[in-house]
Amino acid sequence: MLIEHYALDIFTPPCEPGAERFSAIARLTVDISEALPYLNATLRGAVYRPDAGALTWKKGGRSITFRAYEIAAANLEDRTEATKIIDGLVDLVNRTWERRDEITPDHTVRRRPDPMTVYNLLPKTNCRVCGQPTCFTFALKLLAGQAKLKQCPPLSEPGSEKRREQLETLLPDGIKR
Ligand code: SF4
Known part of the structure; x- marks a missing residue:
């Protein structure tokens, strides 16, 4: 097992005292850098930055970052959820590492498209059918993993096929549909 022990910090971000959302960091006693290319190969929509020694991933509206000696998650509901999510991420790293002989590591550097x-x-058109006040806000929500393309019905109308196709190519798998 790669990660056997870790210390867990759960906190509200210092810039948001009293915020209702929590962040959590698992501080590791082992370096998981070598596991990052294997995670990059298996996690859809992950953004790998070897220069920064980090791999970021969005899941269920949460921002997750894997670094050499830490795993961080943001936008968590409460302490119970924070503990559960971090435990799951530690398990994910361990399971991926154990399967590394079956996975081709991916060193590709991907960047998230800009808003x-x-x-x-x-x-x-800022029609608001998606529930957002503007198309730009919807673009930000898409990139944050808090919206999906299907929430913009005008994109499914005749004449929008090419733009939808380009968006599907650009966006990580998890938020395409
Ligand atoms: S993103 Fe789509 S649904 Fe949302 S405001 Fe723009 S056109 Fe309307």
Whole structure:
């Protein structure tokens, strides 16, 4: 097992005292850098930055970061959820590491598309059908993993096929549909 022990810190971000959402960091006693390319190969939508020694991933609206000696998660509901999510992430790293002989490590550096690129592919009518006040806000929500393309019905209308296809190519798998 790669990670056998860790210390867990759960806190509200210092810039948001009293915030209702929590962040958590598992401080590790082992270096998991070598596991990052294997996680990059298996986690859809992960963004690997070897120069920063980090792999980031969005899941269920939560921002997750794996670094050499820590695993961090943000946008957590409470302490119970924070503990459960971090335990699950530690287990994910351990299971991926144990299966490394079956996985081709992926050293590809992927970057998340910038909001303006996504916005320029949206209908730009600010019709609000998606529940957001503007198409730009929807672009930000898409990139944060808090919205999905299907929430913009105008993108499914005739004539929007090409833009939708480009968005599907650009966005991580988990938020395409
Ligand atoms: S539904 Fe689509 S077109 Fe309408 S505001 Fe949302 S993103 Fe823009």
